Amino acid sequence: MDNNDKEKISIAVVKRLPRYYRYLGDLLEHGITRISSNDLSRRMNVTASQIRQDLNKFGCFGQRGYGYNVEMLYNEIKKILGLDREYSLIIIGAGNLGQALANYSNFKKRGFNFIGIFDINPEIIGKKVGNLIIQNVDGLENFLKENKVDIAVLSIPKTNAPQISPILVNNGVKGIWNFSHIDLKTPNNVIVENAHLTDSVMTLSYKISEIENIEQSE
Amino acid sequence: MDNNDKEKISIAVVKRLPRYYRYLGDLLEHGITRISSNDLSRRMNVTASQIRQDLNKFGCFGQRGYGYNVEMLYNEIKKILGLDREYSLIIIGAGNLGQALANYSNFKKRGFNFIGIFDINPEIIGKKVGNLIIQNVDGLENFLKENKVDIAVLSIPKTNAPQISPILVNNGVKGIWNFSHIDLKTPNNVIVENAHLTDSVMTLSYKISEIENIEQSE
Numbered sequence: 001m002d003n004n005d006k007e008k009i010s011i012a013v014v015k016r017l018p019r020y021y022r023y024l025g026d027l028l029e030h031g032i033t034r035i036s037s038n039d040l041s042r043r044m045n046v047t048a049s050q051i052r053q054d055l056n057k058f059g060c061f062g063q064r065g066y067g068y069n070v071e072m073l074y075n076e077i078k079k080i081l082g083l084d085r086e087y088s089l090i091i092i093g094a095g096n097l098g099q100a101l102a103n104y105s106n107f108k109k110r111g112f113n114f115i116g117i118f119d120i121n122p123e124i125i126g127k128k129v130g131n132l133i134i135q136n137v138d139g140l141e142n143f144l145k146e147n148k149v150d151i152a153v154l155s156i157p158k159t160n161a162p163q164i165s166p167i168l169v170n171n172g173v174k175g176i177w178n179f180s181h182i183d184l185k186t187p188n189n190v191i192v193e194n195a196h197l198t199d200s201v202m203t204l205s206y207k208i209s210e211i212e213n214i215e216q217s218e
Numbered sequence: 219m220d221n222n223d224k225e226k227i228s229i230a231v232v233k234r235l236p237r238y239y240r241y242l243g244d245l246l247e248h249g250i251t252r253i254s255s256n257d258l259s260r261r262m263n264v265t266a267s268q269i270r271q272d273l274n275k276f277g278c279f280g281q282r283g284y285g286y287n288v289e290m291l292y293n294e295i296k297k298i299l300g301l302d303r304e305y306s307l308i309i310i311g312a313g314n315l316g317q318a319l320a321n322y323s324n325f326k327k328r329g330f331n332f333i334g335i336f337d338i339n340p341e342i343i344g345k346k347v348g349n350l351i352i353q354n355v356d357g358l359e360n361f362l363k364e365n366k367v368d369i370a371v372l373s374i375p376k377t378n379a380p381q382i383s384p385i386l387v388n389n390g391v392k393g394i395w396n397f398s399h400i401d402l403k404t405p406n407n408v409i410v411e412n413a414h415l416t417d418s419v420m421t422l423s424y425k426i427s428e429i430e431n432i433e434q435s436e
Contacts, residue, residue, distance in 0.1 A: 014424050018417035022399070045401070081420045082427025096321055100314030106399060106416050112423075151422060175426045177419060181240070181324060183263070189429055193422040195415065198324050199236035201395055202299045204369060204411040205330075206232050208393045209300025211407055 024074040036067035086111040093156035094119035144171035151175045158182035242292040254285035304329040311374035312337040362389035369393045376400035
């Protein structure tokens with residue numbers, strides 16, 4: 001797949017790819033080498049036509065009567081998601097969330113390697129989190145000059161985030177995974193992926209209240 | 219707005235509402251009582267036509283030459299998101315992530331109240347997290363029978379999640395906020411909102427590798 005093909009994938013499909021990747025990985029682990037869109041549809045609880053629509057773009061992996069070649073499709077999605085390489089990450093904010101992320105083994109398995117963790121709180125600077133020692137955020141800029149950092153995880157209060165963001169942008173960080181509850185302004189070539197947990201729980205409260213309204217009106 | 223109107227809101231718009239809610243809340247805090255779609259557009263970095271499309275559904279809050287009444291719009295979105303009431307939550311899994319969520323003050327501010335936290339690990343059962351004491355997950359079912367719980371947060375390894383899920387479903391939990399990296403099967407009236415952090419970071423790696431591919435081909 002060349003870049004021109006890649007650009008045609010819509011962001012809606014991209015958001016669904018990690019789930020396909022996860023299911024295909026599970027199939028591989030269980031020694032399943034091919035699967036029909038109908039079978040995958042049942043497992044993933046999406047329609048077979050959605051699966052065909054999503055996956056047939058990636059070349060002719062789905063052949064009538066044969067199904068998908070699980071390993072080829074898995075590797076293709078891996079490549080599309082940029083998971084055929086490793087990323088170096090740092091965490092800004094070593095509170096509970098920062099520590100949770102640093103200790104989450106799934107990231108390392110996928111090629112996301114934490115190489116530094118920073119905080120502003122003198123009481124925790126110097127303490128160990130996993131294999132890392134919490135550093136003073138004052139040293140962030142130097143660290144970035146001396147180490148290639150692909151992704152910075154922002155798990156700090158929203159009031160501090162706008163000061164940290166330019167330091168990251170000006171020192172070669174390519175992506176910010178933003179858990180701070182504020183929108184960051186960055187140049188076009190620095191990606192911000194927001195993981196706003198409050199937004200996520202609000203989608204849940206919306207759906208719960210929607211169901212309750214329906215039940216009440218019945 | 220009655221239920222019939224409410225059902226017409228697409229899930230794509232619902233996913234955007236928390237961001238509007240956040241910006242409108244900030245405006246209110248700064249004493250701004252009305253705002254044009256153009257001004258809101260500049261602040262939120264989305265097109266004014268997108269804003270009008272999203273918000274004009276909610277009744278005639280946007281009037282030509284007047285703009286939106288910030289407070290009315292804020293309150294309407296609050297109602298739509300189900301935030302005009304309180305929710306009781308429990309956390310299953312008192313690891314770093316569970317503790318981070320329990321301590322996150324933004325949730326309480328929005329009406330999400332944690333009333334219990336559970337774990338399987340005897341070494342942490344009995345310890346305090348915020349105002350809560352970590353309970354043995356063996357007592358989960360009894361707790362659910364004695365307390366009204368709206369939302370259960372699942373922050374446990376994926377292998378344990380399928381055993382916990384039916385206990386929640388059978389004891390009146392209305393929504394599961396699922397951080398465990400597995401898809402849960404629940405009846406239609408029990409909502410699952412997935413917060414799969416690995417999926418989120420994969421969207422980031424996709425976008426980073428996309429930009430790098432473009433840069434390399436230039």
